[in-house]
Amino acid sequence: MSAPTRAAVAALTGYRPGRKPQDVGPLASRDNLIKLSSNELPFGPLPSVEAAMKASFGSLHRYPDFFARELIELLGEQIGVESDQVVVASGSSALCRHIVEASTTAGDEVVIAAPTFQAYARAAVIAGADAVRVPLDSRFAHDLEAMAAAVGPGTRVIFICNPNNPTSTAVAAGELQAFIEAVPADVLIVVDEAYREFATDPARVPNAVPFIAAHDNVVVVRTFSKAHGLAGLRVGYALASSEFAESLRKVVTPFAASTVGQVAAAASLRAQQEVLERVRTVVAERIRVNDALRILGVEPAESEANFLWLPLESASEGFVTACEADGVLVRPMPPNGVRVTIGTHGENDRFLSAATRWRSRREH
Numbered sequence: 001m002s003a004p005t006r007a008a009v010a011a012l013t014g015y016r017p018g019r020k021p022q023d024v025g026p027l028a029s030r031d032n033l034i035k036l037s038s039n040e041l042p043f044g045p046l047p048s049v050e051a052a053m054k055a056s057f058g059s060l061h062r063y064p065d066f067f068a069r070e071l072i073e074l075l076g077e078q079i080g081v082e083s084d085q086v087v088v089a090s091g092s093s094a095l096c097r098h099i100v101e102a103s104t105t106a107g108d109e110v111v112i113a114a115p116t117f118q119a120y121a122r123a124a125v126i127a128g129a130d131a132v133r134v135p136l137d138s139r140f141a142h143d144l145e146a147m148a149a150a151v152g153p154g155t156r157v158i159f160i161c162n163p164n165n166p167t168s169t170a171v172a173a174g175e176l177q178a179f180i181e182a183v184p185a186d187v188l189i190v191v192d193e194a195y196r197e198f199a200t201d202p203a204r205v206p207n208a209v210p211f212i213a214a215h216d217n218v219v220v221v222r223t224f225s226k227a228h229g230l231a232g233l234r235v236g237y238a239l240a241s242s243e244f245a246e247s248l249r250k251v252v253t254p255f256a257a258s259t260v261g262q263v264a265a266a267a268s269l270r271a272q273q274e275v276l277e278r279v280r281t282v283v284a285e286r287i288r289v290n291d292a293l294r295i296l297g298v299e300p301a302e303s304e305a306n307f308l309w310l311p312l313e314s315a316s317e318g319f320v321t322a323c324e325a326d327g328v329l330v331r332p333m334p335p336n337g338v339r340v341t342i343g344t345h346g347e348n349d350r351f352l353s354a355a356t357r358w359r360s361r362r363e364h
Helices: 027-032 047-055 069-079 092-103 119-127 144-149 173-182 210-214 242-251 259-270 272-295 313-325 345-363
Strands: 086-089 109-114 130-135 155-161 188-192 218-223 236-239 307-310 331-333 337-341
Touching (some): 047 259, 069 236, 086 092, 086 242, 092 155, 092 218, 092 236, 092 242, 109 119, 119 130, 119 155, 130 144, 144 155, 173 188, 210 218, 259 272, 272 307, 313 331, 313 337, 313 345
Parallel strands (some): 109 130, 155 188
Antiparallel strands (some): 331 337
């Protein structure tokens, strides 16, 4: 007899991460592969962050600070919220799951865009809730009007990924405000801002934190995995009303943020100007790659993130295969398109060369 498993979980598709060199070909060929499939920052930790991490090694036989006090106090000071409004956990994807666990029960509904970050639908299924998918609009952005219309008596949570993963598009400040005001106050609106540091226009990608003061049902989720370049340490945080933050802390896994993760995140916050300088480098490369692709006849969606969305539809599989044959790993998102992370200048040149060869082969 097999171990008992809920039917919904048994039917759940496992999380599909971006391919990495270890997944491809013989060992001898891996060193020359470029990974542009997981939206990672192409730079390692800042020197000050690396030094802080090493200094923490002597205490690793002890549990981390259960309350992540130093990190939470720094976040509160920099963002302008009270410490009791901040919840730290092992990455923003874990927090999205905990938010659903804290606010739904079997049969409730979670409204999400389609496509969007796959963790939202998984969180709903694991909690026994139903994921209600609302297609993106013609710009590959959230259709907020349709999402508001999808809210029903059983809706408990709505996820807005801003900018959206995988399509890189953003919801503007006025649009988001109107949406928040239109949604019933007993429905939680979660704004996932994992990529907001890469946005070049604050009016296009608003800081959703000020909405929390006027709307108790707004929660903002952020991460240290993207702009801070600490994806391997898994540290994320949620910002919410004091009341919901208290509820969220009850379902977060104890000691979820490791000692090294907490120390590194705090050190990275103290080096904010260096972090933003690296972000500017990525944004400049994003613009360069975007412009080069348009010259090739490929039209990316308007990106406010550290990646580009190529709506290649039926041509997606061939594009991914061609890139991989040239040693560049990108992320297929069937049946809609391909997501390409912005890497270093040299990595991006390799990608553009692969894209140029793909276009040339299609024309002949």
